[in-house]
């Protein structure tokens with residue numbers, strides 16, 4: 001039996017697609033929001049359904065943002081995965097290249113023989129060769145990707161608020177205005193808004209080509225039409241938007257639910273105005289919002305902070321640091337300090353401050369020892385070094401070094417990505 005790991009050619013698209021239906025481990029705790037995730041127009045699709053899908057996939061195999069690798073066993077594809085080229089916003093605002101691992105599957109008849117290990121090794125080598133010092137993914141299962149150095153770096157909340165509990169603390173006079181628009185108008189707004197949001201939101205990802213195509217009028221998958229709400233400032237410029245649904249249900253427990261698929265705002269006024277309307281919507285009993293940031297400001301706008309009930313926390317973006325100095329020099333820091341970090345037996349002097357950092361090899365004694373996984377979780381500031389120290393995963397050699405690393409990495413806001421890949 002021979003095994004070859006190599007990129008997939010466009011002529012092999014149809015065969016490559018045979019493995020994708022087996023990406024069936026993804027937890028679907030959240031219904032896929034039809035509009036935000038662009039419904040059946042979303043690309044690449046989890047499972048291509050039609051001959052046209054196969055043709056389009058074949059076309060994308062020519063595109064340099066889509067880099068599939070497959071394991072060919074005796075000449076036939078037995079498993080595959082792909083890297084998509086996206087950008088990630090890191091602390092300080094730089095948007096850096098991220099190799100996004102997606103659509104990973106090995107045919108059930110070929111599992112646990114090391115095919116994913118070989119595919120992953122080829123994909124991460126490819127990232128390094130292209131100068132991508134970060135790789136990322138969303139994990140179907142928490143047990144798979146730690147062994148390759150990935151670790152959760154951003155998290156998401158699902159929450160709900162009962163309408164009767166949703167009183168705001170302030171009397172808000174909106175200096176702008178709200179507008180319900182059709183999907184075509186929303187499809188013009190979202191790409192621009194998302195670019196503005198991701199310029200300042202650490203952890204946000206650039207959209208894949210075609211990301212917004214599905215906003216153009218697709219009804220939701222049986223769970224209610226997507227409604228598009230915009231907020232404009234006093235000059236008429238759009239500074240916020242939301243997508244929500246009002247699914248009908250024969251089950252009284254599920255009736256009267258307003259589902260928020262997406263909500264982004266550039267200003268506090270826009271944020272307050274959008275939630276103000278959604279939380280007091282006639283004929284609804286409660287609002288459910290998924291894929292929300294873990295530091296949602298809405299809680300602190302309500303008279304009763306308990307009214308916003310968390311119903312789920314999940315990890316979202318997992319990061320793998322492929323080049324420690326390049327990654328640490330790409331971001332800025334919340335304090336000025338110098339620490340020697342030992343990461344996987346290499347020692348680095350991180351001399352960091354609000355304007356950036358240098359990270360150079362050193363023979364000095366380490367202040368802290370940690371692994372690539374821990375660094376992946378710490379990198380955007382979504383997990384603190386002290387949490388890892390308490391779990392014996394970051395070892396402190398110099399008293400106070402854990403607190404000093406936490407001070408350096410402290411984020412202004414929790415890292416968050418509403419857009420995935």
Ligand SMILES: CC(=O)SCCNC(=O)CCNC(=O)[C@H](O)C(C)(C)COP(=O)(O)OP(=O)(O)OC[C@H]1O[C@@H](n2cnc3c(N)ncnc32)[C@H](O)[C@@H]1OP(=O)(O)O
Nearest residue numbers: 023025102103104105106111112113114115116117140143
């Ligand atoms: C980013 C994404 O695309 S997430 C989607 C991931 N895909 C899926 O969940 C689809 C269903 N699962 C599959 O297709 C396969 O099981 C895969 C792709 C997850 C793994 O492929 P395989 O070729 O079987 O993995 P491989 O044999 O290389 O395993 C490497 C190691 O990971 C372990 N491993 C692989 N899958 C799992 C799992 N689901 N749970 C726990 N451990 C696992 C193996 O035991 C092995 O461990 P070892 O190095 O200690 O021996």
